[in-house]
Amino acid sequence: MDQEQLAICQWLDNNQHRAVKLLQKLVEQPSTQGNEASAQAIVLEKCRQIGLEIDIWEPGGKKLKSHRHFYSTRSNFKESPNIAAVLKGSGGGKSLIFNGHIDVVPEGDLEQWDREPFFPKLENGNVYGRGTSDMKGGNVSMLMALEAISRCQTSIKGDIIFQSVIEEESGGAGTLDAILRGWEADAAIIPEPTNMKIFPKQQGSMWFKVIVHGKSAHGGTRYEGVSAIEKAMMVMNHIRELEKVRNDRITDPLYASTPIPIPINIGKITGGNWPSSVPDRVILEGRCGVAPNEQMEEVQQEMQEYLERLAGFDPWFADHPAELQWYGARWLPNELEPDHLLIDCLVQSFKEVTGEQPVMEASPWGTDAGMISAAGSIPSIVFGPGITETAHHPNEYIPVKNVIQAAKVMALFALKWCRTSKGESN
Numbered sequence: 001m002d003q004e005q006l007a008i009c010q011w012l013d014n015n016q017h018r019a020v021k022l023l024q025k026l027v028e029q030p031s032t033q034g035n036e037a038s039a040q041a042i043v044l045e046k047c048r049q050i051g052l053e054i055d056i057w058e059p060g061g062k063k064l065k066s067h068r069h070f071y072s073t074r075s076n077f078k079e080s081p082n083i084a085a086v087l088k089g090s091g092g093g094k095s096l097i098f099n100g101h102i103d104v105v106p107e108g109d110l111e112q113w114d115r116e117p118f119f120p121k122l123e124n125g126n127v128y129g130r131g132t133s134d135m136k137g138g139n140v141s142m143l144m145a146l147e148a149i150s151r152c153q154t155s156i157k158g159d160i161i162f163q164s165v166i167e168e169e170s171g172g173a174g175t176l177d178a179i180l181r182g183w184e185a186d187a188a189i190i191p192e193p194t195n196m197k198i199f200p201k202q203q204g205s206m207w208f209k210v211i212v213h214g215k216s217a218h219g220g221t222r223y224e225g226v227s228a229i230e231k232a233m234m235v236m237n238h239i240r241e242l243e244k245v246r247n248d249r250i251t252d253p254l255y256a257s258t259p260i261p262i263p264i265n266i267g268k269i270t271g272g273n274w275p276s277s278v279p280d281r282v283i284l285e286g287r288c289g290v291a292p293n294e295q296m297e298e299v300q301q302e303m304q305e306y307l308e309r310l311a312g313f314d315p316w317f318a319d320h321p322a323e324l325q326w327y328g329a330r331w332l333p334n335e336l337e338p339d340h341l342l343i344d345c346l347v348q349s350f351k352e353v354t355g356e357q358p359v360m361e362a363s364p365w366g367t368d369a370g371m372i373s374a375a376g377s378i379p380s381i382v383f384g385p386g387i388t389e390t391a392h393h394p395n396e397y398i399p400v401k402n403v404i405q406a407a408k409v410m411a412l413f414a415l416k417w418c419r420t421s422k423g424e425s426n
Helices: 003-014 016-027 037-050 132-151 173-180 219-224 228-248 296-312 341-354 368-376 400-418
Strands: 053-057 082-087 096-101 121-123 126-128 160-165 188-190 198-202 204-213 264-271 281-290 323-331 360-363 380-383 397-399
Touching: 003 016, 003 132, 003 400, 016 037, 016 126, 016 132, 016 400, 037 053, 037 082, 037 132, 037 160, 082 132, 082 173, 096 132, 096 173, 096 368, 096 400, 126 132, 132 160, 132 397, 132 400, 160 173, 173 368, 188 368, 198 341, 198 368, 204 228, 204 296, 228 264, 228 281, 228 296, 281 296, 296 323, 341 380, 341 400, 368 380, 380 400, 397 400
Parallel strands: 096 160, 096 188, 188 380, 198 360
Antiparallel strands: 053 082, 082 160, 121 126, 126 397, 198 380, 204 281, 204 323, 264 281
């Protein structure tokens, strides 16, 4: 490292306590869907302290809702603001987006938590609480990186645009609206919980429903009916076979350590209305993974055709086909070319900070990188300090050392990228 880089890293080490305090303040705000405003107020104040140029707004409008990549479980985003804040460069360099989502998933069953989910505790070098890893810890890393660059009076040519967005957990409408508002750049980094690994590729996903039909009858003469539950079990086994077929095609070495690169998960089953009746309808709801190089429409067609084959195994499905519907949220896949300058800059910065070669993998879940890439044509990469295994889980936590280490990597990465001339090829 040169003296400039060392100064930034030293500043971050000296201000670790401020990073912890900021993270705790953010986690104290239960920013589940529709409740993001209080957490965004903390982000807003931090951006003001750093001296960033700030834009805050509530997403919405016809332009957003008519966009082909718009998916959300909400009808409006009132009192759920987005924030974009800019550290201006001197000009002529590549610009960069630091994109993080402020929304968190609900805490779930409190009995499974050892601590209160929204009363963050610092214990043994870890901060515990809902949203620590996914992904308020990553947001703190970005904000601390920006503050270090600013406080150390480090010069950059390209702008750094920090985005704190809503709706990532429901499909990325917040990030889409930021793009439509004009917040674009030459590259983006998203600090999802990667365990400090670099994800140049990510799977996408879509929610679906399968409606399975039966024939109602009295439970005492169930042989006169056709149980939709029993037929649904056949459908589920058939979908599991499709999952195997789809995953057998994955040969990408970045998925080598992932047992099921693109899972098809059944997450909800609804059916029947009386214990003494044969159920005539079951609804299966699930999530279908999409490989980085796949198109959503191709995946939809493959599942439709696969379900139609059920009639060849059971004549019931010839006259009563399983109905496939696609609904709700979806996340777009994304991939970067292996030799992209964005990857090279991030790898170099990681090695300078840690002295080690980073682990490269493909993301096991969707992120806003897919939206940024597809809707904004912006090269995007995922790298963050959180613990993948604790995201959406009880007792979620993040190591403080990872938050600071990620901040160092992001700061050095931003210097490299934003000092690269605008016209330099990727």
